[in-house]
Amino acid sequence: MPIVNIHIMEGRSAEQVKSLIARVTETVADELNSPLEKIRVLVTEVPKTHWGIGGTPASEIISKDRSNK
Template sequence: MPIINIQILEGRPPEKVKSLIARVTDTVSEELDAPKENIRVLVTEIPKTHWGIAGVPASEKRK
């Protein structure tokens, strides 16, 4: 059973996350010849204060 873990910065609309899950599932299913029912996609949204870019929290870097 393929399990895909995706970490993204929080703040995207729920419909974007839903689309991401569907498209990743489709791609993995096609590439591995795995039934979609056996594929799990876990999306973890990380607060920008907890995501570092070049030593700086993303919440500060993107200002």
């Protein structure tokens, strides 16, 4: 049973996550010749305060980017 674990930064809509799950499942099924019902996709949404980019929380980087516009 293939298990795919995806970590993404919070902020995507439920529809985007649903589409991601469906497309990843289809791709894994095609590539591994595995039945769809045997594939598990786990999506973990990480808060921006817990996602580090170059030693800085993404929440700080994003807020700086927004204030510069």
